[in-house]
Amino acid sequence: MKSFHFLALLSLALAFSFASAFDPSPLQDFCVAIPEPKNAVFVNGKFCKNPNLTVAEDFFFPGLNVPGNTGNRVGSNVTLVNVDKLFGLNTLGISLARLDFAPDGGLNPPHTHPRATEILVVVEGTLYVGFVTSNPNRLFTKILYPGDVFVFPIGLIHFQFNMQRPMQLPLLV
Numbered sequence: 168m169k170s171f172h173f174l175a176l177l178s179l180a181l182a183f184s185f186a187s188a189f190d191p192s193p194l195q196d197f198c199v200a201i202p203e204p205k206n207a208v209f210v211n212g213k214f215c216k217n218p219n220l221t222v223a224e225d226f227f228f229p230g231l232n233v234p235g236n237t238g239n240r241v242g243s244n245v246t247l248v249n250v251d252k253l254f255g256l257n258t259l260g261i262s263l264a265r266l267d268f269a270p271d272g273g274l275n276p277p278h279t280h281p282r283a284t285e286i287l288v289v290v291e292g293t294l295y296v297g298f299v300t301s302n303p304n305r306l307f308t309k310i311l312y313p314g315d316v317f318v319f320p321i322g323l324i325h326f327q328f329n330m331q332r333p334m335q336l337p338l339l340v
């Protein structure tokens with residue numbers, strides 16, 4: 168079954184500036200200033216650990232070599248490495264995911280990341296990917312093979328589809 172398993176890695180990054188220092192993009196639609204913090208909510212990322220207590224493990228996540236289980240309705244599985252799993256990512260504006268697709272039509276359904284650009288590299292298999300521009304609606308699609316990289320620009324609806332069927336696989340001796 169190993170050959171039927173298709174894998175893509177992608178990372179999500181907020182828009183970067185070429186300046187050597189920059190403010191991160193806001194993670195919320197707005198942030199109305201108020202003079203008294205007791206009526207405030209904390210929004211931008213999570214609270215920061217005391218740097219004196221920070222250890223190497225805070226920047227570490229193991230196990231991205233383990234396939235996700237694709238036995239679900241859409242036939243795909245996203246293993247997210249975001250700030251909930253890798254605390255050192257907090258406020259850095261980047262995350263990573265492993266995508267596994269079931270053979271014969273595993274699908275990561277159309278969706279959007281309103282504040283992040285996505286870049287994907289195919290590690291194994293054959294993937295049909297695409298995105299739609301907002302105005303006018305133009306569809307850009309491409310068939311990707313191992314080693315291919317594709318970028319989904321910030322905010323645009325996109326999808327990935329495993330078009331490789333078991334019968335089309337070469338014989339493995």
Ligand SMILES: *[C@@H]1O[C@H](CO)[C@@H](O)[C@H](O)[C@H]1NC(C)=O
Pocket residue numbers: 217218219
């Ligand atoms: C971190 O350690 C330094 C040196 O001991 C100390 O001056 C500083 O207050 C500590 N910072 C925090 C946030 O505890």
Ligand SMILES: *[C@@H]1O[C@H](CO)[C@@H](O)[C@H](O)[C@H]1NC(C)=O
Pocket residue numbers: 234235236237238239243244245
């Ligand atoms: C994805 O795979 C993990 C690991 O096998 C599993 O725990 C999880 O339920 C799967 N998610 C979906 C949506 O199938």
